[in-house]
Amino acid sequence: MIHGPCGNLNTAAPCMIDGKCSKSYPRNLTAETITGNDGYPLYRRRSKDDNGFTTKLRLRGEEIEIDNRWIVPYSPILSKTYKAHINVEYCNSVKSIKYICKNIHKGSDMAVFGAVAENSNDETTQYQMGRYPTVLHFAVHLENGQRVYFTENIAAQRATQPPATTLTAFFNLCRSDDFARTLLYSEAPKYYTWNHASKSFQRRKQGTPVETHHNVFASDAIGRIYTIHPTNAECFYLRLLLINVRGPLSFQNIRTVNGQICTTFREACMKLHLLEDDTHWNDTLTDSAASSTPFQIRTLFAIIISTRFPASPGELRNNHKNSMTEDILYRIRIATGNHNLDYTSNMYNEELILVEDLCLSIANKALT
Ligand SMILES: [Zn+2]
Known part of the structure; x- marks a missing residue:
């Protein structure tokens, strides 16, 4: 696996572009x-x-x-x-x-394939698949904001007695079960099973016994709460409460702080110091940086600054400017053939222009 040789040894090598090796050899x-x-x-x-x-x-x-x-x-x-x-x-x-x-920065020049024999019985894979923990998807919705299905005949009944969701069922559970009141919403599946038919949580009957509580058994099941977009503000703040408040009893109870019922979930988040600064926006962008494209991160950032009014937007942007400029850096690295090129102020400027275009289209607001 020897490259070239190219450069002065062989100026006619196919990798030579403008007198330089396009693959950056010799290293x-x-x-x-x-x-x-x-x-x-x-x-x-x-x-x-x-x-x-x-x-x-x-x-x-x-x-x-x-x-x-x-x-x-x-x-x-x-x-x-x-x-x-x-x-x-x-x-x-x-x-x-x-x-x-x-494969976000490049075109489709890569394929992944697997070869499987006909009638194959891959015991290893099947064993591993069977060992993944159960994952329960948990609903987040405002009071009476859940999706319901109805026909003409049952519309009135559905409206007065909407079927329980995992969220309302968790409130019910916390009202009747001491142990549940020690849990966060997402921790429920570890100790309770979700019964689809009765739409309620039931204590697990087997698993690892919990020492501090009689008749409570733990499993490796995991609860995941659906993500809520920050533009859906109150629901977003309700979710923020759900991942921080143990044993909530109702929509009203979860926004009660120090005995006072807050008007909004946002107010409750403020009182609990969950919104003290831009930390949650910073965390949101950090999460996004690990799994989203630069375009998506710029869009998220543009939504945050143009609609959510963070305390220090400049600082927020400074923390995340590299992940928002990654595609620009990559494009220029390819164009110049210099793979060691670092971020420059011109690249950051291009990123700001793209962010401003987004802010203009979202809220008709300029960056300033
Ligand atoms: Zn070369």
């Missing part, structure tokens, strides 16, 4: 592998003095010595198995894994 000699901030590793390339291998090649009748600066990252076992030149890169950070899984 620098490095005593140890270093991982850059962006997850791109600089692989160990030992020099001859540091016991690095060298080999001799003949190029147009001349013998030249090739050292580790010319080696393309590879895996001997893959090269041997597939009898092909396969460039293998080391993925060791969330950033680089996100980059590969989502």
Whole structure:
């Protein structure tokens, strides 16, 4: 897996563009592998003095010595198995894994496939699949805001007695069960099963006994509360309360702070210091950075600053400007062939222009 050689040794090599190798060879000699901030590793390339291998090649009748600066990252076992030149890169950070899984910056030049024999019985996979914990999806809705289905005949009955949702059932559970009052909404499936027919939670009858409470058993089931978009403000704040308040008894009870019923869920969040600063916006953007494209993160940020009025929008943007500029950096790296290029003020400026365009279309507001 030797690149080229190109450069001064062979100016006519196909990788040469404008007198430079478009693949950035020869690379620098490095005593140890270093991982850059962006997850791109600089692989160990030992020099001859540091016991690095060298080999001799003949190029147009001349013998030249090739050292580790010319080696393309590879895996001997893959090269041997597939009898092909396969460039293998080391993925060791969330950033680089996100980059590969989502393949967000590149076109579709990568395919993933699996080969499965007919009538195959892959016991390993089946075993693993069977071992994933149960995940329950939990509803979040305002009081009387849940979706109901009805026909003409049952419309009145549905309106007066709407079927329980996981949320209203959890309130009911907390009213009748001491142990449930120690739990967060999302913790319920660990100790209770959801009965679809009766739309209620029931204590687990088996599992690991909970020492402090008689007749309570724990499992590895997980509850996940549906995400609520910040523009859906009150519901968003209700969700924020649900992930912080243990054992809520009702919609009214969850917004009662120190004996006082708040008018809105937002007010309750404020009183509980859940909205003291921009922390939750910062966390929202940090979560988003791990799984969303730069375009999506910019859109989220534009929505936050143009509709939610965070305390310090500038600081919020500074914290997340790199994840909002990632695609611009990547595009310019490709255009210049310089993979070590870092963020520049011009790139950040382009990102701000894109964010401003979004703010203009969302709220007709300029960045200033
Ligand atoms: Zn080259």
